[in-house]
Each structure stands twice: as C-alpha cells, then as structure tokens.
Amino acid sequence: MTWFQTIPTIIVAGLVVFVPGALLSRLLGARGLAWAATAAPLTVSLAAVGAIAAQKLHVGWSLLPFLGITLLACAVTVAIRLPGIMRRRNTAQGRPPWIRPSWTLVLAVAAGFAVPAIILFVRFAKIFNTPENISQTYDNVFHLNAIRFILNTGNASSLTLGNLSATGTASFYPAAWHDLAALVVGLTGTPIPVGVNALNMVLGALVWTTSSMYLATRLLGNRPAAYLATGALAAGFNAFPYLLMEFGVLYPNFLAIALLPAFMGLAADLMKLSKAPGPNTLLAIILLGVGAPGLALSHPSVVMALGAFAISPLVVWLIVTIRKAFANRIKWRWAAAAGVFTFLYALGLFFLWGVIRPSKTASFWPPLQTVPRAIGEALTNGVLGRPMPWLAALLMVIGIYAVFRRKQGFWVLGGYGLSALFFVVASAFEQNGLRDFLTRVWYNDSNRLASMLPVFALPLAAMGAVWLFDLVVADSRAQPVKAKPNSLASFLRSRNGGLVFGAVAWLAVIVLAQGFAIATAQGKARIQYDLSPASRLLTVDENAILMRLDAHVPSHGIIIDNAGTGSALAYALANRQVILPAIGPNPSRDDSTLIRFLPELGNNPAVCDAIKRLNSYYVLDFGAQEINGMTHPFPSSKALAEMPGLKLLDQEGTAKLYQVTGCR
Numbered sequence: 001m002t003w004f005q006t007i008p009t010i011i012v013a014g015l016v017v018f019v020p021g022a023l024l025s026r027l028l029g030a031r032g033l034a035w036a037a038t039a040a041p042l043t044v045s046l047a048a049v050g051a052i053a054a055q056k057l058h059v060g061w062s063l064l065p066f067l068g069i070t071l072l073a074c075a076v077t078v079a080i081r082l083p084g085i086m087r088r089r090n091t092a093q094g095r096p097p098w099i100r101p102s103w104t105l106v107l108a109v110a111a112g113f114a115v116p117a118i119i120l121f122v123r124f125a126k127i128f129n130t131p132e133n134i135s136q137t138y139d140n141v142f143h144l145n146a147i148r149f150i151l152n153t154g155n156a157s158s159l160t161l162g163n164l165s166a167t168g169t170a171s172f173y174p175a176a177w178h179d180l181a182a183l184v185v186g187l188t189g190t191p192i193p194v195g196v197n198a199l200n201m202v203l204g205a206l207v208w209t210t211s212s213m214y215l216a217t218r219l220l221g222n223r224p225a226a227y228l229a230t231g232a233l234a235a236g237f238n239a240f241p242y243l244l245m246e247f248g249v250l251y252p253n254f255l256a257i258a259l260l261p262a263f264m265g266l267a268a269d270l271m272k273l274s275k276a277p278g279p280n281t282l283l284a285i286i287l288l289g290v291g292a293p294g295l296a297l298s299h300p301s302v303v304m305a306l307g308a309f310a311i312s313p314l315v316v317w318l319i320v321t322i323r324k325a326f327a328n329r330i331k332w333r334w335a336a337a338a339g340v341f342t343f344l345y346a347l348g349l350f351f352l353w354g355v356i357r358p359s360k361t362a363s364f365w366p367p368l369q370t371v372p373r374a375i376g377e378a379l380t381n382g383v384l385g386r387p388m389p390w391l392a393a394l395l396m397v398i399g400i401y402a403v404f405r406r407k408q409g410f411w412v413l414g415g416y417g418l419s420a421l422f423f424v425v426a427s428a429f430e431q432n433g434l435r436d437f438l439t440r441v442w443y444n445d446s447n448r449l450a451s452m453l454p455v456f457a458l459p460l461a462a463m464g465a466v467w468l469f470d471l472v473v474a475d476s477r478a479q480p481v482k483a484k485p486n487s488l489a490s491f492l493r494s495r496n497g498g499l500v501f502g503a504v505a506w507l508a509v510i511v512l513a514q515g516f517a518i519a520t521a522q523g524k525a526r527i528q529y530d531l532s533p534a535s536r537l538l539t540v541d542e543n544a545i546l547m548r549l550d551a552h553v554p555s556h557g558i559i560i561d562n563a564g565t566g567s568a569l570a571y572a573l574a575n576r577q578v579i580l581p582a583i584g585p586n587p588s589r590d591d592s593t594l595i596r597f598l599p600e601l602g603n604n605p606a607v608c609d610a611i612k613r614l615n616s617y618y619v620l621d622f623g624a625q626e627i628n629g630m631t632h633p634f635p636s637s638k639a640l641a642e643m644p645g646l647k648l649l650d651q652e653g654t655a656k657l658y659q660v661t662g663c664r
Helices: 003-028 032-056 063-090 103-128 140-153 176-188 192-220 224-233 238-246 251-270 281-298 300-309 311-326 332-353 371-380 390-406 410-428 433-442 446-450 453-478 488-493 495-513 516-527 540-547 567-574 589-600 605-614 637-642
Strands: 558-560 618-621 646-652 655-660
Touching (some): 003 176, 003 192, 003 281, 032 063, 032 176, 032 192, 032 281, 103 192, 103 224, 103 238, 103 516, 140 176, 140 192, 140 567, 176 251, 176 281, 192 224, 192 251, 192 453, 224 453, 224 495, 238 251, 238 446, 238 453, 238 516, 251 281, 251 300, 281 300, 300 311, 300 332, 300 410, 300 433, 311 332, 311 410, 371 390, 390 410, 390 495, 410 433, 410 446, 433 446, 540 646, 540 655, 558 589, 589 605, 589 637, 618 637, 637 655
Antiparallel strands (some): 646 655
C-alpha cells in the first residue's frame, strides 16, 4: 500500500478516536477547547469500558457494542442533565451565550493545530516508511497478536487480554489501545499493521497536539500567542512522541501519555488555577471521572503519574486558599477543609503507590548514568544520550524564569520538577529501596519516565516563547519608551509591526525546533520499522513465508512456533493460530512438550499426543536469531531438517514451513 491509499484508514482512525467522546463531552457540557481536548479521553473510556461490558454480556467487540455504549452514555447524560437545563431556561438562568472569537484567535488556533499535526503526520510516515511495516521490537509480538485475538474471538476485555493462548488462564492487561486498533482494523478491513500505524499517527499528531494545547492554555490563557507557540513546539521534543515509537514498543503508554496533558489541564480547572476559561468545578470533576477509566485502561502507570503530578496544583491551590483566609476573603473553615482534603489525598496516593505497581521481577531496569548527567538531561530534554533539542530546551529555561517573574504557573513548574525527579531517580540512582519505591510504578524504566518530561516541558517552553514575544512587543506598548519615528522600536510598538515580528518569530521557531535532535529521533525510530534481510524480529524471507501461509496451512491449522524469532506473528499477519502467541507467558504442558521434545517425534508418544490435542500439525522454523538476544527452548534448524515425520512445505532463504506427517 501507499500512504495515499492509507488516507481513508487514517480518517476512520480519527473518527473512531474523536467522534464518540466529542458527542459525550458536549452533552456533558464541555465547550470550546475543553470539548476538543476531552473528546479522545472520553472515547478511550467508552471503548475500554465498553469492551469489558461486551465481554461480560458475551457480545463480540465491534462497532455495534461501541456505538451501543456510546449511545447509552449519551442517553444517561441527557436524562440526568435535561431537567436542570429546562429549569434554568425557564428561569432565564442559563449559561451565558457563546461569543464568537476574533478572526485573529481563530486563525491562530487553526495554525497552531495544523503545524504540529502536519509535521507529526509526515515524520510518522517517514518512521514507518511504508504503511505495512511493523515495529521490530519485543512487545510488538503481543500487541499485534492481541489485535488479531480480539478480531477473531470478539473478546477485548482488559480483564482477560493478558493471555492470548486458548489454553492459558485469563489475566489483566490494559487493552484500551488494542480496543481502538481492533475497531480501526475491523471497520476498514486493512491489514493489522496498517491499522496500527494509522491509529498511532492520529494519537501522535492529533491527540497529543490537542491535549498539549489544552494544558498550555491553562498556563498561558486563551490568546493567539499561546496557540502558535505551543503548536510550533509540540513536535519539537525527542522524548515524546518519538521515543515510544522506538522503544518497547510501548503503544499503551504512548496512548496514555498523549492523553495526560488534558487530564492535568482539567486538574488545574478543578482547582481554579487556569488562566483561560474552562469547565466549572462540577464539570471538571465529571470530565475527570468519566475519562479516568480510559486512562487507567490505557496504562495504569500513567494514572499513577497523574496522581503524583496532581500534587503540584493541589499544593498551589492549598497555598492560595490559606492566603485567602489570611486576607479575610474566605472563612478559615474552608482553608482547614482544603488542608484536610490535601492530607487525605496524599494519604490515599501513598497507599495506592504501594499497590498499583508491577512485580519486582518485571521491574528489572537498571540505572544507566550518573546523577549529574541525568539532571542535565532532564533540564535540556536531551534524554538517554540523545541530542539536545536546543531551542525547546532554551525556551523551557526561559519559561521557568518567566514563571518566577510573572508569579504564575508554579503548578506546571512543580509538575515538571516531579517528572524530572522520577526520571533522575530511575536513570541514575543505585538500585535500592528508595529507587524501587519511587519508580517501580513505571518498572524502574527510564524510557517511560523520559517520555513524560515533555508533558510539562512543552507548556513551559511555550511560556518562554510567549514571554519573549511580550518582552519585545506587548510590554513596549504598555510602557512606551522614547523612540525615533520610523525606528525599529517604533515599528514593533505598532500593530502591524507586532504581527510581522510575531509571524517571523513563529516561523523561525517552527523551523529551528525541527533540528538535528528531532531528525535523529526520527531516524532512530525508523530503524525499528525497517524490514530487511537482517531485521531483528521478522526478516524479509520470514515475512514472505507468512504472506504465503494461507496456501499451505488451513484456516483451522495451528502452528508450532518459537515466539522469540517472530514466527508467532503468523497469528497477526497471516491469521493462522500458533501455540505461543506471545514471548513472555509460560507455555502450557503440551506446548512445552512440543517445543522441547519435537525431535523425539518418532520415539516419544507424548509428542504425538500433544500434537493431536493441540491440533498443531505445522512448524515454522525461523532460525536461532531471537529478539533482544533471547533464547527459548526450540529445535534447531538442523534438527528440524533431519527429523523424520516432517515434510517441507515452503521455504524462503533459511525460513521454512514444515508439516507434521508422523502423527496420523
């Protein structure tokens, strides 16, 4: 396929991600940017919760149950809100009418959104290279096969998706991303890799941009410069969205982090810290509550990140409340209540911090560098040895300075400080109890924590850009200085001069933000999607064998595979079942018998018994090369070639497909 042919799939992915949530968000009462920013989070909740409900009701996951839960949620919302709306209309106490924004703001919003969206769509297309390419990484075996599992079984529940084997025990896995991907593939009929790449383009280019724009306007207000600055920088950090296209590959984390800025913006609205108009307290609580299940079922670690980062606006809110009490603007009992609430929140978070975390076995990631280097990387956003995005880093430092000069935005600075702390601890602290307590929520993995730094670094960098603009243009108008007619200072003080300077500066930021660091991030991610004779997971020869499986293996056939070599992708890419659909889980007793004792086919009756029970009469031999240098028990290529009872059906290079003929 070409990228032009993929456009309908990308459009469908965009509609799936935004439309259901947008409908529900509007009915809940969201307006303007809050409406746009909460559309995707609410869609994710509808999909993730709907998939669980469908499984409980024994209904296969598809467009119909997704529409069903969307319409049900909308109907319940209307039923609850309609009496109050009618009552307010009858008493003329409705919300103030919508006021059309200025053309300047409309154009700024459009340009601010369009620029990063276009840049990210293009960069993602270059990362994927072709629409059918897959990430040649460890986790992708599970992700792609999980989508096939959903399409074939209809079971998309996060409560059961952790084990894709028909003989295994169901277990929890956050499936929101897989639920969306299955919808996109099911609606378009495209190959799974095409649907996955289209969905990730929408998440990276549109969801991340919208979500980040919302958080930035909570800090900077609803002004053209805020939209333009944020848009110019949204694609200018290598830690997100590029890193998670390279490492892992961590698609569920990618979805959750793309949503995270919108949740932080709602938290600021809830605590009355936003500079721009936003939802009232009740609506902010509702939007957070309805969106939270989707964030949790995207990835629980990002919910915990939200809980930790929310401490910053909560503390600022408490300080503001106490200051109001000292100024006799509110009664002290409200300040005391705020203190009690903050204490209870911290206590609850501390409890959950020790509960919602992976096992120690899974959290094996070691520190990678020294503490001074980690601090330097956090301050410059040149994380994990990657080049520094110097313009974004410089503007972020200026933004931090502007926070202190303007005495606003300390809650964003606090969020950035916490994200930097977690990154430094994971990447540089020695392996001890403190490091484990603070960062095991994220598997002690520096990559996951590095990817969250731009959530707060972006609005701070945008604040730095806006502060510089105001310093040159806006402040000079507010405090005129003596200047010769027709001088540069006089020109900048004029409206036309300010527009010209702003346009030139904006274009400069767009161009300079897409420098060597971002090009490097794109290049490193693209390597993971290359399909070549030496690809890490699936080579050209192996892929060719998979594309011809339907000519040799019947639809009900089950293949004996070594998941670590990529042969498990026969399930996702060729729709043929395998005994081991993922690399990590422990095999069943019959699975173990086959992968360990298959060479004893003619001598060990247990082998044929297992083959008959599993109905596994086909073997894929993709050699000894496994992803990440892993080794799993499996007969060697030489042993398979010399084994009686196997018939060679297909071969491409060293990749081979056999049929078991010795068990009849």
